[in-house]
Amino acid sequence: MTPAVPFVDFKLHVAALRAELDAAVARVLDSGWFILGPEGQAFERELAEALGASDAVAVGNGTDAIHLALRASGVGPGDEVVTTSISAAFSALAILQAGARPVFVDVDPRTLNIDPAAAARAVTSRTRALLPVHLYGHPADMDPLLALARERGLVLVEDACQAHGALYRGRPVGTLAGAAGLGALSFYPTKNLGALGDGGAILVNDPDTAARLRQLRNGGQRDRYHHESFGVNTRLDELQAALLRVGLRHLAAWNERRRELAAFYTRELAGSGVEPFVEQEYARSVAHLYVVRHPRRDALAEALARRGIGTLIHFPLPLHLQPAFASLGGRPGQLPVVEQAAREILSLPLYPELTENAACRVVEAVRAAAREC
Numbered sequence: 001m002t003p004a005v006p007f008v009d010f011k012l013h014v015a016a017l018r019a020e021l022d023a024a025v026a027r028v029l030d031s032g033w034f035i036l037g038p039e040g041q042a043f044e045r046e047l048a049e050a051l052g053a054s055d056a057v058a059v060g061n062g063t064d065a066i067h068l069a070l071r072a073s074g075v076g077p078g079d080e081v082v083t084t085s086i087s088a089a090f091s092a093l094a095i096l097q098a099g100a101r102p103v104f105v106d107v108d109p110r111t112l113n114i115d116p117a118a119a120a121r122a123v124t125s126r127t128r129a130l131l132p133v134h135l136y137g138h139p140a141d142m143d144p145l146l147a148l149a150r151e152r153g154l155v156l157v158e159d160a161c162q163a164h165g166a167l168y169r170g171r172p173v174g175t176l177a178g179a180a181g182l183g184a185l186s187f188y189p190t191k192n193l194g195a196l197g198d199g200g201a202i203l204v205n206d207p208d209t210a211a212r213l214r215q216l217r218n219g220g221q222r223d224r225y226h227h228e229s230f231g232v233n234t235r236l237d238e239l240q241a242a243l244l245r246v247g248l249r250h251l252a253a254w255n256e257r258r259r260e261l262a263a264f265y266t267r268e269l270a271g272s273g274v275e276p277f278v279e280q281e282y283a284r285s286v287a288h289l290y291v292v293r294h295p296r297r298d299a300l301a302e303a304l305a306r307r308g309i310g311t312l313i314h315f316p317l318p319l320h321l322q323p324a325f326a327s328l329g330g331r332p333g334q335l336p337v338v339e340q341a342a343r344e345i346l347s348l349p350l351y352p353e354l355t356e357n358a359a360c361r362v363v364e365a366v367r368a369a370a371r372e373c
C-alpha cells in the first residue's frame with residue numbers, strides 16, 4: 001500500500017517541472033551530442049557560480065566526486081583519511097577507491113557532524129586528508145578543521161553531497177578551504193539538487209586542479225586517445241547535465257522551502273517527545289533531511305508506518321561497524337556518540353513539494369505515535 005505521506009515523491013517532483021524537463025531533453029536529442037558537450041560545460045559554469053566556486057567539474061556520481069577530489073589532491077596508497085563514522089558508506093568507499101585508508105572518528109551530538117577534537121586526536125604521521133561530511137544539509141564546524149588542516153599540512157575535501165547551497169559562517173560549503181581544498185556533490189535523485197539518474201560534481205578554486213580533474217574523469221586523457229594518467233571513466237552525460245540545469249534554476253527556492261518545512265516541524269513537534277536537531281549559530285542548513293531522535297526509534301517508525309507516514313534511517317549502521325570496513329578493525333563501543341545516534345535517529349518526509357496538509361499530517365502522526373511509544 002502506498003503511504004499517505006511517502007518518504008519521497010518523485011512523481012510530484014517531475015510533474016512540477018515537466019514542461020521544463022521535456023524542453024531540456026528535446027534540446028539534447030536535437031543536438032545529437034551526448035557526452036562532454038555544451039550542456040555539461042554550461043552546467044559546470046552555472047553550478048560554480050551558484051555555489052560560490054571558481055570552477056566545477058561534473059562527474060558520474062558523488063562517490064567518484066570524492067574519490068577523484070582525493071586523488072587530484074595527491075591522496076593515495078599508504079595515506080590515512082580522517083572522516084566521520086555516520087554517513088552514506090559511499091563517503092568511505094571513495095577513500096578506499098583512492099587507495100587510502102579511512103580512519104573513523106566520533107561526532108558532535110548536536111549535529112552528528114565530525115567532532116573536530118576527535119579528528120585532531122586521530123591525526124598521525126600517515127594522515128594526509130580530512131573528509132568532513134555536511135550531514136543532513138547542516139555544515140560541519142569547519143573553523144577548527146581548517147585550522148587543523150593548516151597546522152598539520154593536510155588536504156581538506158568536504159563531502160557536501162547532502163548540502164548543496166548550505167552556508168558556514170556565511171560562506172558556501174564545498175569551497176571553505178579555498179584553493180587548498182575541494183568540495184564533492186552528489187546529484188542522486190533524492191538530493192537537494194537531484195538528477196533523474198546519477199550525477200556528481202567537484203567544486204574547485206584552483207585552475208590546475210580543475211584541469212587535472214577533467215583529465216582524471218575522462219580516462220586520464222590529455223586529448224583524444226592520449227592517456228596521460230591513470231584516470232577513470234566517470235563523465236556526467238549531456239542529458240543529465242541539461243536536466244540538472246533545470247533543477248539548478250530552482251535550487252535556491254527549493255532550499256528555502258525545505259528550511260520552512262523544517263522550521264514548521266521543529267515548532268510543531270516541541271514537547272512531543274521526539275528530539276529534533278537544532279541549527280547551530282555558525283550554520284545555514286539546507287535541510288536535506290529532517291531527522292529526529294527517540295529512545296524507542298523502531299517502535300516510533302512502526303507506529304508512523306501504521307499511520308501511513310514513510311520514514312527512513314540515515315544511517316542505521318555506523319561505518320566502523322559495517323562488514324565492508326571490517327578489515328579496519330572497528331568494534332562496538334569504539335565511537336559511543338555515533339553508536340547511540342544510530343539507535344535513535346529517524347528521518348521524516350521533507351521535500352519541496354510536500355504540501356501544508358501533508359506536513360500537518362506528519363506532525364499529528366508523530367505526536368500520536370510518540371505518545372504510544
Ligand SMILES: Cc1ncc(COP(=O)(O)O)c(C=O)c1O
Binds near residue numbers: 063064088090188
Ligand atoms: C554524504 C554522502 N556522501 C556520498 C554520497 C555518494 O553519492 P552518490 O550516490 O552520488 O555516489 C552520498 C549519497 O548517496 C551521500 O549522501
